[in-house]
Amino acid sequence: xxPLPSDCPSCGQxxxxxxxxxxxxxxxxxxxxxxxxxxxxxxxxxxxAVEFIQASGSLKAMARLLGVSYPTVRNRLDEIIAxxxxxxxxRGQDNG
Amino acid sequence: xxxxxxxxxxxxxxxxxIEWLVNPFMYVAGVQALVIGLAGILxxxxxxxxxxxxxxxxxxxxxGAAASLRVSLLExxxxxxxxxLVLAVVGKAVSRTAFRLVDLFGTQALARWPTVLAAxxxxxxxxxxxxxxxxxxxxxxxxxxxxxxxxxAAFVLVVLVMVVAMVWMVTLMYRSxxxxxxxxxxxGAWTFVIGLLAAEAVSKLVIVKxxxx
Numbered sequence: 001x002x003p004l005p006s007d008c009p010s011c012g013q014x015x016x017x018x019x020x021x022x023x024x025x026x027x028x029x030x031x032x033x034x035x036x037x038x039x040x041x042x043x044x045x046x047x048x049a050v051e052f053i054q055a056s057g058s059l060k061a062m063a064r065l066l067g068v069s070y071p072t073v074r075n076r077l078d079e080i081i082a083x084x085x086x087x088x089x090x091r092g093q094d095n096g
Numbered sequence: 097x098x099x100x101x102x103x104x105x106x107x108x109x110x111x112x113x114i115e116w117l118v119n120p121f122m123y124v125a126g127v128q129a130l131v132i133g134l135a136g137i138l139x140x141x142x143x144x145x146x147x148x149x150x151x152x153x154x155x156x157x158x159x160g161a162a163a164s165l166r167v168s169l170l171e172x173x174x175x176x177x178x179x180x181l182v183l184a185v186v187g188k189a190v191s192r193t194a195f196r197l198v199d200l201f202g203t204q205a206l207a208r209w210p211t212v213l214a215a216x217x218x219x220x221x222x223x224x225x226x227x228x229x230x231x232x233x234x235x236x237x238x239x240x241x242x243x244x245x246x247x248x249a250a251f252v253l254v255v256l257v258m259v260v261a262m263v264w265m266v267t268l269m270y271r272s273x274x275x276x277x278x279x280x281x282x283x284g285a286w287t288f289v290i291g292l293l294a295a296e297a298v299s300k301l302v303i304v305k306x307x308x309x
Binding site: 067071072 | 126193276
């Protein structure tokens with residue numbers, strides 16, 4: 001399976017889920033579902049978020065793991081926090 | 097492993113020499129930067145006490161009157177603390193990020209390493225001879241100065257090294273502030289310049305009124 005795309009390759013807008021499939025019996029469910037917030041982030045941000053959770057949310061541990069300084073990791077996290085806030089804001093607008 | 101390569105914080109995971117020279121704080125901060133930075137301030141004071149170098153203000157560098165190790169060291173420490181303290185206040189007022197003071201103080205100390213280069217360059221005998229002649233000329237304007245060509249070449253070379261060292265130091269100071277307080281762009285540049293000028297005034301006042309008294 002390829003990586004989950006979060007943005008439309010044509011217009012750049014956020015993608016939604018149209019169809020889901022059961023891997024066991026291949027039942028398909030169709031509709032219009034929103035991607036969860038974290039899944040709406042791009043691949044690099046998602047990988048960072050997963051590793052951050054695996055590091056028990058420790059910025060120091062993340063800095064050691066990535067071989068960079070503490071403020072570098074913290075700024076990267078701030079960047080993702082801002083993106084999550086923007087996704088949530090847009091989602092709030094879309095849902096009226 | 098996650099790559100820190102999206103958005104504004106792009107950098108290669110394996111730093112090249114240029115990254116170490118221009119923005120080492122992406123890789124070194126906190127206590128580690130503080131220890132290395134304080135060692136640099138001590139070393140530049142030690143070398144400066146031989147080359148009669150004075151860092152009598154956050155942005156100042158002069159050679160002239162004999163500099164004892166005590167005075168050189170106090171000047172370096174006052175310069176460092178003044179700027180780090182002022183930038184911490186500015187950062188707290190402007191930044192939305194809850195930054196650690198140890199990162200700002202540590203990286204600001206590390207940013208003063210180019211002063212070692214400036215103080216060492218001033219050791220060159222040719223530079224010292226021309227500087228002494230210029231000082232004598234200022235005190236006795238009637239006497240025509242004589243400079244040996246080799247000494248003049250050494251003087252020009254040392255002045256160039258000093259200018260490069262000062263530009264490098266200010267670049268590092270800005271990078272430290274920008275990274276630690278997470279303030280970039282126009283806002284980062286303006287608040288840094290204001291902080292730098294305020295720190296220059298504070299450090300100059302402390303050095304002239306307290307240390308030199």
